[in-house]
Amino acid sequence: MTYAYYPGCSLESSSRMYDSSLREVFRCLDLELVELEDWNCCGATAYFSVKETVSLAVSARNLALAERAELDIVAPCSSCFTILLKTHHMLEGNTELSDKINEALGAVNLSYKGNVRVRHPLEVLVNDVGLEKIRDAVKVPLDGFAIAPYYGCQIARGESSFDDSEDPVFMDRLFSTLGARLVYFPHKVRCCGGMLMYTWEDIAVRLVADLMRCAQENGAHLILTTCPMCHANLDLHLEHVRKVYPEAKPTSTYFFTQLLGLALGIPAEKLGFDLNYIPIDQRLKDLIQRTTEVTHA
C-alpha cells in the first residue's frame, strides 16, 4: 500500500521522533509513504480562528496535491488530521464555499474535487495492515507494560468516524495485541489544553495535571499519544504541574509509533527515545536492551 505522507510542521522540529518512528514502522510493515512535495501548513486551529476562506484554501492545497497523486493522505499530527478532514467535509457540504476555494486553487492550476481520504496512521495500521499481521511481526512483546492510551481530544471527534468518540479503542486493541496491559484511563479523550499552554498557562497546567493524575493513579508506566501538541504538553511541563499536583511522578509520554517500533524490533536509536525531556525509566531501558539483543542475535 502507498500513501501520501503529510508530516506537518511539528514533525519537522519539536516532534521529529514521531516522524522518524512512523517512517520506520511503516517501512517495517511494508507500507510506502510518499511525502507530499512542498506541502504547506494545514493552518491549524489558529488560521481557522482568523480567516475562514483563506485557511480552508491553504489547507485544501495539500488535499489537491494528494488528489493529483491519487493517494490517501496520512496525517499523524492530530491537529493536522482534524483540520484536513474538516476542510474536506466543509467543502463537501457547501458548494458556494468549495467554488471559492477552487477559484483560489485555480490561480496555480490546482483544484480539489473531494476525492481524497484523510487517514490517521493509527487507523491505517489497524484497518489496512490488521492486527493479525502486526502480531506476527512482533519481535519483542511488551509484556508487563502498563499503558495509558491517550488519544487526545481530536482524532476521534469532529468529522472523524473511525473510532468511538467517547471511548476510542484502536490504540487499546493495537497495544494489547503487542502484549501490553492497558490501564483504566477515563481521560483518554479529554483535552490537554493544546495552545492554552502558551496563552493561559495556569489553566492548561491544570488540565495536564488531571491527565497525569489519572494515568498515575491507575498505575500506568507510561502514556502513549498520537499528537505532537499533547506530547509537548505532557512531556515539558512537569515542574509547573507539580505546583498544582505535587505528587506528580515523572511518567514519560511517547508517541505510539515509538513503542510499536520497539515491539517490532526496530533499534531504539532510530525511534528517538532519547529526545524526551522527562528521562527514560528503567523499565523501558530494559525493554530497549532486549530489543538490542533480539536485533543483534
Place this chain on the structure above:
Amino acid sequence: MVPKSPVHNHTPGKLPLRERALRKAFLQRIHDIPGGEKLHRCIQCGTCSGSCPVSWAMDLMPRELIAHFRAGDIESILHSRTIWLCASCYACTERCPQGIRVTDIIYSLKRLAIDSNITLEHDGAHKLPQIFVDIINKYGRNHELGLMMRYYLRTNPLQLLRMASLGLAMMKRRRITFAPPRVEKALKDIRTIIAHAERLEVPKEIFSPEYRPDTVGYRAIDKVSSRSSKSPSTTE
C-alpha cells in the same frame, strides 16, 4: 467576572446600531458552517458547558454564549475570554443533543471579534493566532520557535526568561529548529493562493440576511434560514 456589555437595551427592534451590525455579520458567518442554522434548536440543556474541559475558567460558559446571542447581545460574547479560552476540543459539539456545532460557532465568533477589532484588553490570547497567520503567510509552514518568541515578546517578555531552561533542553535534543522552514519551490504558489482567497473572504452581501427585529430571540435563526435562498440542507 462577567464582561460588561455596552448593550443594555435588549428589546428586539431597539438594538443599538453596533449590535445590529455585529448580529448581521455573525448570521452571515454561520451560514458557512454546514448545519450552522441548527443554532435555533438549542434547548439550553447545558450539556456543552458540562462537557467543556475549560468551562470552569470561562466568564460565559458555552450554553450562556447561545443565550446571549438570543438575547441580542453579541457584543458581550465578543468581549468575553470564553471564545479565546476555547481549545477547539469538540467535546461540546460531540455531545450536544441538538446537533449544534458549538465549536464551529465559537470559531466564527473568534473571527468576528478580530474583524470588528474587539479583543481582550488584558490577556493576549487573541494575538497568538494572528502571529501564526503572519508566519504561515511568510513561510508557508509554521516555525515553532519564531511563533513562541514573537508571541511572548508581544505579550509577556518575562515569560521568555522562564522558558529559557526548557529551551536549552530542547536545543540539546535538537527539537528546536532555528532557521525558519523552507518550502522549496512552492512558496510562490502558496502566497498566490492566499492572495486570491483573501479577496474571496469578503462576505458576499447578496447572501447576507437583512437585520430585522425578529432576528432576535428564539426565532432568530429560523427566520433567517428560511429567508435565505441557500439554507444548507443537512442530513438529520
